[in-house]
Amino acid sequence: MKALKWMSAAVSTGAAMLLAAGLAQAADKLVISNWDGYMPKDLPEKFKAETGIEVEVAVHATNEEIMGKVVASKGEGYDVLFVSSPFAEALNKLGIAAKLDHAKIPNIANLYPEATQLKHDPGNVFSVPYTWGTTGLCYRSDVVKSEPASWNDLLKPADDLKGKTTMLSTDRWLMAAGELAMGMSVNETDPAKLDQVKTQLIETKKTLLAYDDTTFYSKLVSGEASLVHAWDGWCNYGIAQKPEIKYVIPKEGSDLWVDTMVVVEGSKNKDAAYKFLDYILKADNGKWVVENIMYKSPNKAGMDALDKAMFTQYPNMAITPADLLKYEQLRDLGDGMKAFSKVVTEILSAK
Amino acid sequence: MLPGLLWLGLLMVVPCAIILVTAFYERGIYGGVDWSVATLANFVRAGEWLYLSIFLDSARIAGLAAILALLIGYPAAYAITKSSARHQTALLFLAMLPFWTNYLIRTYAWIVLLNPAGLINNFLQLTGVTSGPLPILYNEFAVILGLVYNYVPFVILAIYSALQRLDPSYAEASRDLGATALTTFWRITLPLTAPGVAAGAVFVFVLSIGNFVTPDLLGGGKLQMVGNLIYDQFLTARDWPFGSALSVILIAVMLLLLFAQALAANRARGEGRSHA
Structure with missing residues (x-):
């Protein structure tokens, strides 16, 4: 591989030659970690062709x-990580996330203004938002008797939906569903309030088909489930296969989730990592990413370039950043995590 | 010998030692371990009813899986030993065949079979046996089914080898002396193959009690076994020390069982020799 880089350098102009040589020496490749299927498959090839x-x-x-x-x-072996915002916060507090040099990411200007002032990281000091959206109810409009409108339609399902829902x-997110239904913050840590949520969620558990974080949309498509707790983008995967599937944000609201890109502080390829971030933030790449993964992007230039037909097919893609920002973001719970986790264990192990 | 010991030391003893040490410290707020103060708190916490009940429940499920695996595995192994030598190889090969497929894929295959819109339910409804889908997935039944299915080959192998070692003249003598086939099996064959039965059962129990994939997929995440609890401590709860403490307890339970089984097997072998 190195030999190839040298060869390509040899045919370039003097300046480019130096640059390419420098790259080949700094070596190596950029290692990024992302969720499977959360970016276009050919992105690495195209990125390589360009840079x-x-x-x-x-x-x-x-x-x-x-x-x-x-x-x-400490992030050894990785250069860029894709994580949800509370985890970006934790990475920052652990000193694993690098302070970003905005001069090296000029395309950051393509973000919506709202995406630069997110609560977990105002000014994008250590993270750049990659996708954002809501968590709500994804359902088979041809099967449910009445359209769901509230979190309670999931938490206290009608008789015909019992055994046909997943969370x-x-x-x-499990806790957020209960918290939102009861009008609490999605970052609640007060034990008494968490207890209240726990009681409800244990009741709800008896009515569930299953807990499902990865295949809920296919359960809708196959008809196993009629109403599922879902991230908007993954509901779109269901809609793509079966147009009768619909998505609704319950009237009590949603959380605002943000998935971000973080550069690892210990990375030996920081410049290359910045180039990668900048590449993702380009207008046409932003558009390409959204078309591929069907999640909303905070990349304004990319969203503006989208074919508006997508908004008709997937109405949740059309929500404006201003509307998104009305919802509370999940924040890292820090020391509150211990009590919180115990409550979750109590729910998951309840009979 | 030395490379083998090194292998065992590096890949087995050292990781276990790390788990053991970690279990005596506090969690770091953002994951990892806070090495500042040693504590027994994680073990005390593991004794809380919430966690204890998960342990007991896992033991119950693993025990049921072991018993069912024996009930299926023993007749299967018996039938294999009774068939011709050429068929034996083929039958053993067939029993082992599923192991060539990834555990996850085998488990997903059960989802395809059992789900409300799956093959079994469709067949039952089509033939008019049931009028609606049976709830045979995402519950304890499915979990136990998955465990038994995945681990029954171990039981077949263990019991097959015990039956193979059994001198057929014992059974012949028993029949000559007028015992029925059933009595012969009950009084001669079964007791003499008990070590194989114990080995198979302990194997299934130990593998089942620490399993977390099956409860997650076939149980629909609705039931927690110790394996899931430990997984969650390391991943979602960011509490490595507590997860380590739970692992230490689980490993101790497993070791104790394996040790008891080895001891019993040794004694049985000693007795067998004195009889001969």
Whole structure:
């Protein structure tokens, strides 16, 4: 591989030659970790064609999995991580997330103004938002007797929906469904309030088909489930296969989730990492990413370039940043995590 | 010998030691371990009813899986030993065949079979046996089914090898002396193959009690076994020390069982020799 880089350098002009040589020496490739299927498959190739930088994509199934990998080793071996915002916060507090040099990411200007002032990281000091959206109810409009409108339609399902619903079991979202239904903050840590949520969620558990964080949309498509707790983008995967599937944000509201890109402080390829972030933030790449993964992007230029037909097919894509920002963002719970996790264990192990 | 010991030391003893040490410290707020103060708190916490009940529940499920695996595995192994030598190889091969497929894929296959819109339910409704889908997925039944299915080959192998070692003249003598086939099996064959039965049962129990994939997929996440609890401590709860403490307890339970089984097997072998 190195030989190839040298060869291509040899045919370039003097300045480019030096640059490419420098790259080949700094070596190596950029290692990024992202959720499987959360960016276009050919992105590494296209990025390489444009910048000459090779990208190795590691995949993680959950935020927690990649956190487990990088916390002990301070991120050794990785250059760019895709994580949800509370985890970006934790990475920052652990000193694993680099302070971003905005001069090296000029395309950051493509973000919506709202995306630069998110509560977890105002001014994008250590993270750049990649996608954002809501968590709500995804359902088969041809099967449910009445259209769901409230979290309670999931938590206290009508008789015909019992055994036909699923909930996310990822701790923060599981609890958020109950918290929102009861008008609490999605970052609640007060034990008495968490207890109240717990009681409801244990009741709800008896009515569930299953907890499902990864295949809920296919359960809707197959008809196993009629109403599922879902992230908007993944509901779109269901809509793509079956137009009768619809998504609704319950009237009590949603959380605002933000998935971000973080550069690892210990990265030996920081410049290449910045180039990668900048590449993702380009207008046409932003558009390409959204078309591929069907999640909303905070990349204004990219969203503006989208074919508006997408908004008709997937109405949740059309929500404005101003409306998104009305919802509370999940924040890292810090020391509150211990009591919070115990409550979640109590729910998941309840009979 | 030395490379083997090194292998065992590096890949087995050292990781276990790390888990053991970690279990005596506090969690770091953002994951990892706070090495400042040693504590027994994680073990005390593991004794809380919430966690204890998860342990007991896992033991119950693993025990049921072991018993069912024996009930299926023993007749299967018996039938294999009774068939011709050429068929034996083929039958053993068939029993082992599922292991060539990834555990996850085998488990997903059960989801395809059992789900409310799946093959079994469709068949039952089509033939008019049931009028609606049976709830046979995402519950304890499905979890136990998955465990038994995945681990029954171990039981077949263990019991097959015990039956193979059994001198057929014992059974012949028993029949000559007028015992019925049933009595012969009950009084001669079964007791003499008890070590194989114990080995198979302990194997299934130990593998089942620490399993977390099956409860997650076939149980629909609705039931927690110790394996899920430990997984969640390391991943979602960011509490490595508590997860380590739970692991230490689980490993201790497993070791104790394996040790007891080895001891019993040794004694049985000693007795067998004195009889001969």
